[in-house]
Amino acid sequence: MISVAFRTLLYKEMLRFWKVSFQTVAAPVLTSVLYLMIFGHVLEGRLQPFEGVSYTSFLIPGLVMMSVLQNAFANSSSSLIQSKINGNIIFVLLPPISYREFYAAYVLAAIVRGVVVGLGVWLASLIFTWTGVAHPLWALTFVLLGGAILGTLGVVAGIWADKFDQLGAFQNFLIMPLTMLSGVFYSIHSLPAFWQQISHLNPFFFMIDGFRYGVFGQSDASPWLSLAIVGGAWLVLTALSLQMLRRGYKLRG
Amino acid sequence: MSLTDMPAIRVRGAVKHFADVHALAGVDLDIRQGEFFGLLGPNGAGKTTLISALAGLLRLTDGAISVMGHDVVRDYRRARAVLGVVPQELVFDPFFSVRELLRIQSGYFGIRGNDDWIDELLASLDLTAKADTNMRQLSGGMKRRVLVAQALVHKPPVIVLDEPTAGVDVELRQTLWAFIRKLNEAGHTIVLTTHYLEEAEALCGRIAMLKAGRVVALDSTPNILGRVSHHALKLRVAGLSGLPAALAALGAVLQADSLEIPFASHSQLEGLLAAVREAGAEVLEVEIATPDLEQAFVQIMQGASS
Numbered sequence: 001m002i003s004v005a006f007r008t009l010l011y012k013e014m015l016r017f018w019k020v021s022f023q024t025v026a027a028p029v030l031t032s033v034l035y036l037m038i039f040g041h042v043l044e045g046r047l048q049p050f051e052g053v054s055y056t057s058f059l060i061p062g063l064v065m066m067s068v069l070q071n072a073f074a075n076s077s078s079s080l081i082q083s084k085i086n087g088n089i090i091f092v093l094l095p096p097i098s099y100r101e102f103y104a105a106y107v108l109a110a111i112v113r114g115v116v117v118g119l120g121v122w123l124a125s126l127i128f129t130w131t132g133v134a135h136p137l138w139a140l141t142f143v144l145l146g147g148a149i150l151g152t153l154g155v156v157a158g159i160w161a162d163k164f165d166q167l168g169a170f171q172n173f174l175i176m177p178l179t180m181l182s183g184v185f186y187s188i189h190s191l192p193a194f195w196q197q198i199s200h201l202n203p204f205f206f207m208i209d210g211f212r213y214g215v216f217g218q219s220d221a222s223p224w225l226s227l228a229i230v231g232g233a234w235l236v237l238t239a240l241s242l243q244m245l246r247r248g249y250k251l252r253g
Numbered sequence: 254m255s256l257t258d259m260p261a262i263r264v265r266g267a268v269k270h271f272a273d274v275h276a277l278a279g280v281d282l283d284i285r286q287g288e289f290f291g292l293l294g295p296n297g298a299g300k301t302t303l304i305s306a307l308a309g310l311l312r313l314t315d316g317a318i319s320v321m322g323h324d325v326v327r328d329y330r331r332a333r334a335v336l337g338v339v340p341q342e343l344v345f346d347p348f349f350s351v352r353e354l355l356r357i358q359s360g361y362f363g364i365r366g367n368d369d370w371i372d373e374l375l376a377s378l379d380l381t382a383k384a385d386t387n388m389r390q391l392s393g394g395m396k397r398r399v400l401v402a403q404a405l406v407h408k409p410p411v412i413v414l415d416e417p418t419a420g421v422d423v424e425l426r427q428t429l430w431a432f433i434r435k436l437n438e439a440g441h442t443i444v445l446t447t448h449y450l451e452e453a454e455a456l457c458g459r460i461a462m463l464k465a466g467r468v469v470a471l472d473s474t475p476n477i478l479g480r481v482s483h484h485a486l487k488l489r490v491a492g493l494s495g496l497p498a499a500l501a502a503l504g505a506v507l508q509a510d511s512l513e514i515p516f517a518s519h520s521q522l523e524g525l526l527a528a529v530r531e532a533g534a535e536v537l538e539v540e541i542a543t544p545d546l547e548q549a550f551v552q553i554m555q556g557a558s559s
Contacts (some may be wrong), residue, residue, distance in 0.1 A: 008360025016348050087344035091354075091403065094308055094338055095361035096330035253271075253311025 006101040009092065013109030017075055024113060028071055029120035032063045036125060039185060050187065050218045060125045061139075061215040062184035064118045065208045068143055072114035072150040073157070073175055076106045080158025081167050084250075093252065099245035103155060103238070110151025111144060118143060131215055138223055139214025145230045146207040150175075152237040159241075159250050178204045188220050203233045259322050261286045261411045261442035262307065266316035269302050269466075276302040277313070278466035284444060284459075286321075286410070289437045291457030291474070292446045293550060298463040300446045301341060304415050308338045320411055334362060337409035339400050341416045341446075345388040351375070351399055352384045355406055362407035374402040377432050394425045401429065405436075412436065413444045418452065430456065454478075454546040462553050470553045477553075478544045486525055488512045489538035497532040510537075 017024040040056040050058060083089035092102065125131075133139055153175070161167040182204035188196050199205050200221075210226030213219035219226070245251070264282040268275070277299045284290045292300050305311045307318050309325050309332070318325045323332035346354060352371065359367035375381045378398040383391060388399065397417065404412060414433070418426045434456070437443045447453055453460060453474075460477050462470040470477060489510050496507040503525065505514040512534070514525055522541075529536060 004363045004365055005361050008357055011360070012349075012357045015353075019348050083346070086347070087340075087342050088346045090310065090340055090344060091346065091358060092361065093310055094333060094336075095358070095407075096333040096363070097361060098330070248312060252309065253305065 003101060005095060005097045006105050009097060009101065009105035010108055013075070013079060013105060014112055016079060017109070017113050024071070024075070025117055025120060028067055028117050029124055032067050032121040033124045035063055036060065036128060040128060050216055053216055053218070054129065056129050057131045058187070058212075058216075059185065060122070060129070060131050061212045062208055063125070064121045065143070065146060065211045066179055066182075066184045067121045068114035068118040068147050069150045069179060069204065069207065070175065071117040072110040072147040073154040073171070075110040075113040076151045076154030077158040077161075077167055077170070078154075079106065079109075080155065081161050081164060084158070085163070089251065099242065103152075103242055103245055106155050107148055107151040110154055111147035114147035114150065115143060133215055134217035135214045135223075137214070139211055141227065142207055142211040142214060142230065145227075145234055146211070149203070149207070149230065149234045149237060152234065152241050155241045156237065156244065159244050162250075178202055181205075182208050183220065184208060203229055206230050259286070260284055260319075261288070261321060262444065263319045264303070264307075264316070265318075267303065267306060267313055267318060268315040269299075269306060269311065270314045275466050277306070277316075280316070280463070280466070280468055282461060282468060282471070284442060286442055287437070287440055289434075289443045289456055289458050290445065291453040291460040292444060292463065293450070293453055293460060293546075294446075294463035295554065297465075299466040300463055301415060302466075303463070304338065304413055304444075304446065307413065308336060309333060334407065335410050337404035337407065337412045339404045339412070339414045339417050341419065343393060343396050343400070345391075345396055345399065347387070347389045350385050350387050351380060351391070351402075354388065354399065355402055358403045359406045364407055367406060370408065371402075371406065374405055377435075378402055379428060394421055397421055397425065398429070401432075410440070411442045411444070415446050416448065417445075418447065418449060426452075450546040450550055460546075462550065464554055469556075474546070477549050478546060483515045483517055483544060484519075485542040486514045486516060486522065487540040487542055488514075488529065488534075488536050490529065490534040490536055493532070493534045499528055500532050503528065513542075 036056070036059060039059055044055050046055070080089070083092070157167055157170045161170065181199065182202055183199065188199045188205065191199065206221060206226035206229045209219045209221050210223050210230060213223040213226070260283040262282070262284040264280050267277045267280040269277040280299070280303060292303070294300050302311070306313050307320065307325060309329055312326065320332045321335045323335065325332040349357065355371045355374070356367065359365070359371070375384055378401060380395065380398055380402065383395055388396065391399065401417065417429060421429070430452070433443060445453065445457060457474055459473050460470070461468050490512050491510065493507060493512070496505060500512070500514065503514050505512055512529070516522065516525060526536065
């Protein structure tokens with residue numbers, strides 16, 4: 001049975017980002033639209049990563065997925081670090097909320113924000129071109145799993161970091177490079193063999209590539225391989241996050 | 254043990270180490286249901302550490318704590334459901350209004366549709382006019398009241414107030430204490446930590462004093478006052494050039510024209526005044542100083558040091 005405490009924490013986390021939606025939804029949508037305008041304009045006609053798919057069309061699912069991932073991470077990590085630094089995390093720690101409910105509420109709210117922003121980017125992209133969705137179930141699976149992975153990573157980072165500076169380092173030196181080097185803007189087949197191999201070590205590549213399979217029915221890697229890697233990454237991070245919460249790491253002295 | 258005999262809070266062998274610091278060095282304590290209990294001690298004595306362990310905000314190195322019979326680690330859900338804590342720090346969530354926060358806090362405790370009680374809390378704490386105001390726009394005193402309301406949304410039988418009146422104006426203190434007294438009269442157990450000893454003296458039926466992570470005194474407030482402090486007869490006198498031996502034997506102290514003589518019972522007063530007259534002093538003014546908790550606190554802390 002879904003508890004009132006879990007539903008309330010989920011509602012609070014969603015209400016929190018919705019109250020500042022200009023910053024948490026509109027701004028990242030605008031950033032992605034700018035990427036789409038600039039890269040689409042400059043590279044359209046020069047690159048054709050997939051057979052029968054224009055560069056602008058290729059770019060759209062990459063940007064949608066990048067928005068989902070970055071915003072899912074931002075939601076859980078920023079909520080936790082703010083609450084820790086302000087001290088109001090105490091209001092979540094005092095009530096009888098289990099560590100599993102805590103995890104589920106933060107990650108689910110992160111997924112919701114990621115999906116809302118991703119949907120906004122996709123709707124805005126309709127101004128430029130229409131891309132159908134070849135395999136909706138695959139596309140949805142990778143959106144939800146990608147949001148869950150980054151939401152979970154946000155929980156881990158938000159608990160681990162003691163100050164905004166540390167969280168910024170996590171975001172700028174880990175999340176951003178892994179996202180940018182994951183094939184959002186290019187197909188890894190356009191890279192030299194060595195860098196193709198390196199890309200296969202990046203789980204973000206499989207999230208974006210798997211989502212592209214859902215949209216175009218074409219991808220650099222098999223969707224089943226992507227699903228196995230992304231699902232495995234989620235399980236590992238979930239186990240780590242639950243262990244941190246169960247032990248009260250950096251939350252319960 | 255019947256339900257009414259069961260202590261509201263039971264602390265057994267509570268030890269907490271932070272690296273080399275022993276914040277709690279073996280605390281044993283029972284707080285009875287319905288008590289108004291004071292937890293006093295200087296800064297760093299371990300009061301907040303004990304409250305944090307009680308509330309599940311930190312884990313003990315050793316020992317156990319239960320609230321209404323529920324172990325705060327093994328049975329944490331029930332233990333937290335019967336406990337309301339007003340934290341020492343003035344913390345708040347800046348995204349929400351007062352009413353939103355109280356509804357959310359109710360939900361965390363599994364309560365929906367709590368508006369009747371929320372309205373009652375808002376009225377009791379004089380917050381009704383601020384119900385829809387964002388927390389950021391409230392004064393410090395108002396934020397403190399919201400903290401109290403947040404701790405009470407689930408009507409906990411045990412309420413812990415960790416220095417709730419620090420930096421708070423007189424009017425709010427009075428409002429707050431009137432409300433907390435009412436809750437105590439209704440059967441809620443109240444645990445208070447404060448640096449305002451006159452508050453503890455006026456409100457608490459029993460007091461524990463902590464020093465360096467240990468309980469150095471635990472008794473009813475009158476017993477604590479009577480155990481280590483005494484009344485004093487304070488006189489302004491004329492005609493004494495030095496302290497006569499007869500008065501020195503009574504423990505009297507003479508400073509300029511002020512003579513102070515300690516006594517234990519009011520029945521001694523007549524004899525003391527006679528001794529002063531016999532010593533050749535003329536009494537100009539008389540004052541009787543009653544023992545206070547501050548005096549007791551200082552003596553107990555000094556005794557614990559030695």
